[in-house]
Amino acid sequence: MTSREMDDHLKSHASLPRVVAHWVFRSDHVLSGSMEAGDLIIEDQSGNGNHLEAVSIPCAANPLDLSEERPSMKWEQDPYHGEVLSFNNDLDAAGRSYFRTTEKAPINELSFEEGYTIEAIVHLPHPFDEASHSWMGVLTRQGSGAELGREAEHELLATLSVSNCMEYQWVYHPAQGNTSATSWSRYLKEEEWHHVVIVNDTKQTLLYVNGICDYACLQQDLQGLSVVPGKGWNVGASEWQGKLDKLFSGRISQIRLTDKPLHKSAWLDDLKPLKILEGTNEGEVASYMQCNYHFVFIPDPQKLVYLNPHMFHAQVEWVRKWSSHGNIAMTAFLGDVVDHSDAREEWERASLAISILDHDEIPYLMTAGNHDYDDADTYLGYFGPHRFKDKPYVKGYAPSRYSSYGIMEAGSYNYLWLIVDMKHLTSDIHWCKQILDEHLELPTVVISHDILYHNHTRQLEESANGRMIWEQLVDPYNQVFMTVNGHYDGAGYQVRSNQHGQDVIQLLINYQDSYRGGNGWLRLAEFDEALNQVKFRTFSPWVDQMAADEELSYPDYRFLTGEDHSFTIPLHFKARFGLLQPDI
Numbered sequence: 001m002t003s004r005e006m007d008d009h010l011k012s013h014a015s016l017p018r019v020v021a022h023w024v025f026r027s028d029h030v031l032s033g034s035m036e037a038g039d040l041i042i043e044d045q046s047g048n049g050n051h052l053e054a055v056s057i058p059c060a061a062n063p064l065d066l067s068e069e070r071p072s073m074k075w076e077q078d079p080y081h082g083e084v085l086s087f088n089n090d091l092d093a094a095g096r097s098y099f100r101t102t103e104k105a106p107i108n109e110l111s112f113e114e115g116y117t118i119e120a121i122v123h124l125p126h127p128f129d130e131a132s133h134s135w136m137g138v139l140t141r142q143g144s145g146a147e148l149g150r151e152a153e154h155e156l157l158a159t160l161s162v163s164n165c166m167e168y169q170w171v172y173h174p175a176q177g178n179t180s181a182t183s184w185s186r187y188l189k190e191e192e193w194h195h196v197v198i199v200n201d202t203k204q205t206l207l208y209v210n211g212i213c214d215y216a217c218l219q220q221d222l223q224g225l226s227v228v229p230g231k232g233w234n235v236g237a238s239e240w241q242g243k244l245d246k247l248f249s250g251r252i253s254q255i256r257l258t259d260k261p262l263h264k265s266a267w268l269d270d271l272k273p274l275k276i277l278e279g280t281n282e283g284e285v286a287s288y289m290q291c292n293y294h295f296v297f298i299p300d301p302q303k304l305v306y307l308n309p310h311m312f313h314a315q316v317e318w319v320r321k322w323s324s325h326g327n328i329a330m331t332a333f334l335g336d337v338v339d340h341s342d343a344r345e346e347w348e349r350a351s352l353a354i355s356i357l358d359h360d361e362i363p364y365l366m367t368a369g370n371h372d373y374d375d376a377d378t379y380l381g382y383f384g385p386h387r388f389k390d391k392p393y394v395k396g397y398a399p400s401r402y403s404s405y406g407i408m409e410a411g412s413y414n415y416l417w418l419i420v421d422m423k424h425l426t427s428d429i430h431w432c433k434q435i436l437d438e439h440l441e442l443p444t445v446v447i448s449h450d451i452l453y454h455n456h457t458r459q460l461e462e463s464a465n466g467r468m469i470w471e472q473l474v475d476p477y478n479q480v481f482m483t484v485n486g487h488y489d490g491a492g493y494q495v496r497s498n499q500h501g502q503d504v505i506q507l508l509i510n511y512q513d514s515y516r517g518g519n520g521w522l523r524l525a526e527f528d529e530a531l532n533q534v535k536f537r538t539f540s541p542w543v544d545q546m547a548a549d550e551e552l553s554y555p556d557y558r559f560l561t562g563e564d565h566s567f568t569i570p571l572h573f574k575a576r577f578g579l580l581q582p583d584i
Helices: 003-011 302-307 309-322 344-359 378-383 425-438 464-474 541-546 573-577
Strands: 019-024 030-032 052-058 073-078 082-087 095-101 116-123 136-144 156-162 168-172 181-184 193-200 205-209 212-216 233-235 237-240 243-247 250-258 293-298 328-333 364-366 394-397 404-410 413-419 444-447 452-454 460-462 480-485 490-497 503-510 522-528 533-539 567-570
Touching: 073 250, 095 243, 116 136, 136 243, 136 250, 156 237, 168 193, 168 205, 181 205, 181 212, 212 302, 233 237, 293 309, 302 309, 302 344, 309 328, 309 344, 309 541, 328 404, 328 413, 344 378, 364 413, 413 425, 425 464, 444 464, 452 490, 452 503, 460 464, 460 490, 464 480, 490 567
Parallel strands: 136 237, 293 328, 328 364, 413 444, 444 480, 480 503
Antiparallel strands: 019 250, 052 095, 073 082, 082 250, 095 233, 116 193, 116 250, 136 156, 136 233, 156 168, 168 181, 193 205, 205 212, 237 243, 293 522, 394 404, 404 413, 452 460, 490 503, 522 533, 533 567
8 A cells, every 4th residue: 555545545534533642842731840850741732641751860970960051851942843842862961851651641551453643743963973863762662572472572662763874763563463563764864853654554554754655664464552561651762671772862842643544634744845856747758869879777776675666666667668669778777676685575576577677678787786695695596697698688797696797789889888796896806807808899888886975075986896996997998988886875977087088977876865765766878979978867767657646746756857867978979989999
């Protein structure tokens, strides 16, 4: 069930959800006590008596004084939400504080067997410090799976936490079964308020941040939340092995829970995501000039294969359908075809989707990524030489069987595609040089998972692998006119001169950390020999498919239009490819 299907389902839900707890973190919603005295109680606005009591933990270095300049909690004014509660549980705080439900709160025993909606309006600390803020808890049900005889014995019964990558995770034990389930968001890098919404309809759980659901939990029949008798809930603290773990730093405006799934029209707020991408839904994919041809680059599909396999399928199916009409000469997968190398179901999903190209004899090549390696060489079992043995454009493999090369005609040229494996780079480098030495006359594209990344100033920089590839496989070999990699977050390009004074186009393409694990975006390179240029566009077949059924809004762009996603680079084909006589 997609998020849209869940919306339709909730609209027709027979019985209305009931608010079971609603905490507004403002001074005028205090039931009793004060921060200074350490006995603050936040009133439950639902009327069900699920009040929160503050818990203060003095700093070990100063166990008696909680009145330092950096208190662990204070009221602050926010331009959007008015008064909110600010938590400072970093190491430099005078003490640490969080809230827990009172002992007799009815929510402590509630199992949510008809589903639930949990909403939290949260602002994470800025800057986010991985050492201090990883895995801090926003809302946690006390108790662990071990107390109920479940697997993963140290896992909490339920927790909305913030990961080390600054993503929200909802990990929980349903009432049935023996293991936990997890829903989470994309990585969040911008400073903004987040309206986090977790919706469970007893079949699946969806987690939204500012109205966008990045991933659907693929498990089914996720009914209820497990309860350990006598245990309650924490706000602003997680636990581990039955003890307090990471406490929350940041700001909280409201938290609300209902006992059934709630349609988004009834959610607390309508926060919009900060627009960090530019795009459009207008225009054609390419010029469709008969003499032009295309290369397609599919960046790290790991999150799609893991959690949004329909998007990866849409990418591959689009390549199949458009291959002839759009004159796609080659499609290259840039690595990390799975997110977990020990998850057989991910390998099966990836293999099944890519088999669409096998069936229609559409050319493609692949490189492995860091997520694809394991001791059993599972990657080779699915995508090793045996898969390509009947593909005439694949010409050979390195001894590792991970690096390979192919030759494919496109336009006026035969192009060499050199796949350079990142893990076996050192052992395969001699073989790669040999292939280049044997094909000095062929314009060459080098594909590897790990070459360029964005440094702290957002400039492209070589990794250690990238430096070796440039120095030994690109700079000396004049036929190499393009390198392409994924692996590192983001997209970018540069044009660099090799030792012969000729241009080399270098592309970084990776959308896995963006909305929905990449939202189906892939990169098209349109080669126009008449105009002596290569036009690059970023296109989502998944969004294109969505557009037929509904009105699109941010971030559902068919095309990304920012300078790193849509651009044209001059390439004087005859001059560039007519000088393939390197002095080696």
